[in-house]
Amino acid sequence: MQWIIHYDIVAFALILVVLIVYSTFNHLNTFSNRVYKKLLIVSLCSVVTDILSAITCSFCTKDEIIINYIVNLSHFVVQNLVPCLYCLFAYSLVYETGKIKGKWFALIFLPYIFNLILIVSTPLTDACFIIDENGVYQRGQGQFFTYTIAIYYIILSCGIVIKNNKVLGIPQRLCVYLYSAECIILNILQLFFGEYLLQEIGIAFAMFFIYLTMQNPLEYMDVQTGVYNRNLFKKTINGRIFKKERYSIICVQIEGLSYINEKFGLHNGNVLLRQIAAFLLSFGKTNGVYRISNRQFAIVFSKHIDFNIITNKIINRFNQAFNFNNINVNVNLWSYICCLQSSKNIATVNDVFDIIDFSLKEAKQNTKNSVVFASTDILEKRRREIEIIQAISKAIDEASFQVYYQPIYSLSEKRYTKMEALVRLIDENIGFVPPDEFIPIAEKNGDILAIGEIVLEKVCSFIEEYHPEDYGISTIHVNLSVVQCMQENINIRLMNIIDKYRIPHKLIDFEITETTADNTSDSLDKIMKFFNERGINFSLDDFGTGYSNQSNIMQYPYSIVKIDKSMVWACDSNPKAFVSLKHTVAMIKDLDMVVLAEGVETEEQKELLNEIGVEYLQGYYFSRPLPVAETINILKNNISKN
Numbered sequence: 001m002q003w004i005i006h007y008d009i010v011a012f013a014l015i016l017v018v019l020i021v022y023s024t025f026n027h028l029n030t031f032s033n034r035v036y037k038k039l040l041i042v043s044l045c046s047v048v049t050d051i052l053s054a055i056t057c058s059f060c061t062k063d064e065i066i067i068n069y070i071v072n073l074s075h076f077v078v079q080n081l082v083p084c085l086y087c088l089f090a091y092s093l094v095y096e097t098g099k100i101k102g103k104w105f106a107l108i109f110l111p112y113i114f115n116l117i118l119i120v121s122t123p124l125t126d127a128c129f130i131i132d133e134n135g136v137y138q139r140g141q142g143q144f145f146t147y148t149i150a151i152y153y154i155i156l157s158c159g160i161v162i163k164n165n166k167v168l169g170i171p172q173r174l175c176v177y178l179y180s181a182e183c184i185i186l187n188i189l190q191l192f193f194g195e196y197l198l199q200e201i202g203i204a205f206a207m208f209f210i211y212l213t214m215q216n217p218l219e220y221m222d223v224q225t226g227v228y229n230r231n232l233f234k235k236t237i238n239g240r241i242f243k244k245e246r247y248s249i250i251c252v253q254i255e256g257l258s259y260i261n262e263k264f265g266l267h268n269g270n271v272l273l274r275q276i277a278a279f280l281l282s283f284g285k286t287n288g289v290y291r292i293s294n295r296q297f298a299i300v301f302s303k304h305i306d307f308n309i310i311t312n313k314i315i316n317r318f319n320q321a322f323n324f325n326n327i328n329v330n331v332n333l334w335s336y337i338c339c340l341q342s343s344k345n346i347a348t349v350n351d352v353f354d355i356i357d358f359s360l361k362e363a364k365q366n367t368k369n370s371v372v373f374a375s376t377d378i379l380e381k382r383r384r385e386i387e388i389i390q391a392i393s394k395a396i397d398e399a400s401f402q403v404y405y406q407p408i409y410s411l412s413e414k415r416y417t418k419m420e421a422l423v424r425l426i427d428e429n430i431g432f433v434p435p436d437e438f439i440p441i442a443e444k445n446g447d448i449l450a451i452g453e454i455v456l457e458k459v460c461s462f463i464e465e466y467h468p469e470d471y472g473i474s475t476i477h478v479n480l481s482v483v484q485c486m487q488e489n490i491n492i493r494l495m496n497i498i499d500k501y502r503i504p505h506k507l508i509d510f511e512i513t514e515t516t517a518d519n520t521s522d523s524l525d526k527i528m529k530f531f532n533e534r535g536i537n538f539s540l541d542d543f544g545t546g547y548s549n550q551s552n553i554m555q556y557p558y559s560i561v562k563i564d565k566s567m568v569w570a571c572d573s574n575p576k577a578f579v580s581l582k583h584t585v586a587m588i589k590d591l592d593m594v595v596l597a598e599g600v601e602t603e604e605q606k607e608l609l610n611e612i613g614v615e616y617l618q619g620y621y622f623s624r625p626l627p628v629a630e631t632i633n634i635l636k637n638n639i640s641k642n
Contacts, residue, residue, distance in 0.1 A: 005050075005051050005054050005055075007200065007201040008047055008050050008051045008054070008200050008201070009051070010201060010204070011047045011200040011201040011203065011204035012044070012047045012048065012051065012200075012204075014204040014205070014207075014208055015040060015043050015044045015047060015203075015204045015207055015208075016044060018040060018207055018208055018211050019037075019040045019041070019044060021211075022036075022037065022040065022211060023037075025221075030092075031092045031095070032089065032092035032093050034092075035085065035088050035089045035092045036089060036210065038085060039082070039085045039086060039089055039207070040207055042078055042081050042082055042085055043082055043200075043203050043204070043207055045078045046075070046078045046079045046081075046082055046200060046203065047200045047203075047204070049071065049074045049075035049078055049079070050075055050079065050199075050200050052071045052074075052075070053071050053072050053075045056068045056071045056072070057072070057136075057137040065131055065133075068131050068137065069122075069123055069131060072128075072129055072131075072137070073119060073120070073122065073123075076119045076122075076128050076129075076146070077116065077119055079199070080112065080115050080116075080119065080146055080149070080150070081112065082203055083149075083150045083153035083154065083183070084108065084109070084111070084112040084153060086153065086157060086179060086206075087108055087153040087156050087157045087160075088100075088108055089210075090156075090157040090160045090161060090176050091104060091108065091160055093160075093161075093164075093168055093172050094160060094164040094168065094239075094242075094243075095243065107156060108156070111149045111152055111153070112149070114149070115145070115146055115149050118142055118145060118146070119146075122140065122142070125140075125142070126140045126141075126142075127140050127141070127142030127145075128140045128142050128143055128146060129143070150183065151183075151184075154179075154180040154183055154184065157176050157179070157180060158176060158177065158180055160176075161173050161176045161177070164242075171213035172213075174213070175206070175209060175210050175213060178206060178209060179202075179203075179206040182202035182203075182205065182206060183199075183202060185202075219231065220232035220235075222277075222290075222291040224270060224273065224274075224291075225273050225274050225276075225277035225291055226274065226277060226278075227277045227280070227281065227288075227289040227290060227291050227297070228288050228289065228290045228291070229290065229291055229292075230290065230291070230292045230293070232288075232290060233290040233292050233298055233300070233349075234349045236288065236290075236300060237249075237300070237349040237352055238348065238349045240302075240342065241342070241346060241347065241348065241349065245302070245342070246302070246303050246304055246341075246342050247300060247301060247302060247303070247341070247342045248300070248301040248303065248304050248305045248307070248339070248340070248341050248342070249298055249299070249300055249301075249338075249339070249340045249341075249352065249356075250283075250298070250299045250301075250307065250310060250311065250314075250337065250338075250339055251292070251296055251297070251298045251299075251337065251338040251339075251340070251356045251359075251360070252280065252296065252297045252298075252299075252314060252335050252336075252337050253295050253296045253335060253336045253337075253338075253360050253363075254273075254276060254295045254296075254297075254333070254334075254335055255295070255333070255334050255335065255336065255368070256333040256334060257269055257272070257273070257295060257333075259333075260272055260333065272322055272333075275322055275323075276297070276322070277289065277291070277297065279317055280297050280299055280314075283299050283310055283313075288300050292353075296356075296360075298356075304341050304342070307339040307371075307373065311337050311339065311371045314335065314337060315335070315337070315369045315371070318333065318334055318335045318369055319369065334368040334369050335368075335369055336360050336363035336364055336368075336369075336370060336372070337363070337369075337370070337371040337372070338355075338356050338359040338360050338363065338371075338372050338374050339371065339372070339373045339374060340352065340355055340356065340359070340373075340374040343376045345376040345379060346376060346379070351376075351379055351382075354378065354379060354382040355374045355375075355376065355378045355379060355382075356374065358374075358378040358381065358382060359372045359374040359378065360372070385441060387429070387430050388425075388430070388433055388437065388438050388441050389441060389445065391425060391427035391429070391430055391433060391438070392425065392438060392441065392442055392447050392451070393447070394427070395425055395427070395451075396447060396450045396451065396454065399454050399457075401423050401424065401425060401451060401454050401455065401458070402423070402424040402425075402426060402627065403421050403422070403423060403424070403455055403458045403459060403462065403628070404421075404422045404423075404424050404625035404626055404627055404631075405419045405420070405421055405422070405462075405476070405625065405626055405628070405631040406419060406420045406422060406618060406623060406624065406625040406626070407419050407618075407622060407623045407626075407631075407634060407635075407638070408420060408477075408596065408616050408617070408618045409616065409617045409618070409622045410615065410616055411609075411610050411614065411615060411616070411617065412615065413472075415472060415638050415639075416472065416473065416622075416623075416634070416635070416638045417472055417473060417474050417616075418473065418474060418475050418476070418477065418509075418616065419468065419473055419475075419476050419477065419631070420476070420477040420479075420511070420618065420625075421455060421458075421459045421476055421477065421478050421479075422435065422479075422625045423435060423439075423451060423455045423479075424625075425438050439451075439481070443481055443482070443483050446483065448481045448483045448484065449483060449484060449487060452479075452480065452481060452484045452494075453493065453494070453497060455478065455479075456478055456494060456497050456498070457497050459476055459478055459508075460497060460498055460500070460501040460503055461501065462476075462628060463476065463501065463503045463507055464501045464502075464503060466628075466632060468507075468635060469504070469507060470639075471635035471636065471638055471639045472635075472638060472639050473507075473635065474506070474507070475506065475507055475508065475509040475537070476507060476508060476509065477509045477510075477511045477539060478508060478509070478510055478511065479510075479511045479512075479541070480510050480511065480512050480516065481516065482513075482515060482516040485512065485516055485523060485524055485527060486523060490527065491526070491527050491530040491531065495530075495531075495534065498536075504535075505534050505535035505536050506535045506536070506537075508536050509536070509537050509538070509539055509559070509560070510531065510536065510537075510538050510539070511538070511539045511540075511541045511562070512524075512538060512539075512540065512541060513540075513541050513542045513545075514540060514542065514543065514545070524556065525556075528556060528557060532557060537558075537559035537560075538556070538557070538558055538559065539558060539559060539560040539561070539562055539596070540553060540556075540558045540560070540561045540562060541562045542562065542564045542598075543561050543562060543563055543564055543584075543588075544563055544564040544566065544567040544584065545564045545566060553588065553591060553593065554591060558593055559593065559594060560593065560594045560595075560596050560616070561588045561593050561594070561595055561596070562596045562597075562598055562618075563581070563584070563585070563595060563596065563597045563598060563614070564598060564599070565597075565598045565599020565619070566599075567580070567581050567584070568581070568597050568598065568599045568600065568605060568609070569599060571605075571608060572604075572605070578608070581612065582612045585612050585613055585614055586612075586613070589613060594615050594616065595613070595614045595615055595616070596614070596615065596616035596617070596618060597609045597614045597616070597617055597618070597619075598618050598619060599618075599619050600617045600618065600619030600620075600621045600622065601619050601620050601621045602621060603621070605619075605621065606621060
């Protein structure tokens, strides 16, 4: 029989190229990488011996039978080692430690050892092949067992992948499945078309696919700095979490790079980044350094470590100048460091990212080059935040935010004459969410814009349906956030909502905090002028919280200034606080503005505020914020008293 070796030649070329390219680049010293390189070498040997086997079987004479035996035995040894190593590779994708436990050692290696005994005994038993006295090669009956063992390895490899589906990515699972399918199809074809050597080309394409999807260094390398990238970081940490292995992470966030890029150019900024990466590599040669974002590097250690020694060295380095092109850089370049150890509370690499992000935000509240030792308690905060984000999104989609109303008492008229509209979030899954918890989140992600419009819509609908002015209510206060005031055309959008319900403009009063005023000074003048011209007034909320100053309340045309509850409560125990409050009220009244005090909870507070000239009171002494039905009841009682 004349064997056709064209496919083997292609396979040889393909595997050789992959092996050369793979050996050119540095790779993480992992168990899977070591197995893959061995698999490449053995696959190449299998192709070479297959070609030599075809040549010797075709051209060797009866006097050269021993050469024929040696070549074919060599081929059987390495060819049957390939599925064994491939199974080991599948195992290494899950168990990166490199330790092959007892049962796994038996499952992976014992079948090959049996196969090896069968192969070596072939000259005596004719198990795998027969070379007759004329030097003619024939298949032995024992080849059935070699094929059976190969199928066994295919099944075992697929079993490993299926069992560990959660820890393996799509490319990893696909590689195993592809190899398995190729082996089955090509072995069947070769059984029927024995002259075509097809097995090796299948192995070659499998090696090539593995390289492209899992072993290609460019997939896991940050080209700019020469360290590993975020993809490999995720893979590494997820693997350690799944296998419950210990690890430690030092995350370094670099600050001041934008200044370097602007002053010295992007090229020098990149040079500096590579210097920083090279410095961090001195701590992570064994375990790896990863660039997980533009400004963040992570050093991963395979055990719990003493963070202090390494973090001190990092801080000391950033306190020194970095040099590039003979330029010393020691200005506006510093770091924040987060240290994290493995914990049973960390379930995924996303938990790790959340902890790092929250911890670095905390670090930024401290001095430059500060270190934060992360706690998994952050995860609960993050999970709570995610729950709230989801609840906000659902409430926006369904317009299910509720508006409660808190009556405002007029000391002169001795009844309620105003109300404040307060948004409430009540989710079917997480229950009631306090405004001071969900509003900052909504402001951060931009959802406050939609919330603000929903609230105004519901207030206008309430006015249209219940006519609170018939119950003595002159205005309803609606809060505007800093984010809303920064939006272009916010005045038009809000005005369109008010006019849609054809309600008197004077019934609406927008409340803003002094923080809002400070951050939107450019646009606030225009917004206030727009609404003032249409009969809608503004109130200054939370006056006295620490930001307040006289110039601010003189700058804008507020109709009402609301004294924060902290100033009211302070008067209960501090005589000096009372003096301060008294002078504050007098100043506001001298500026021809109305004074409203928040947080009134006792009769004593009411009398004190009345004594110093406060005109309006708001607080639990009079009423808590009420849903619509209860609001209507209290308004009916309010009008009946008069």
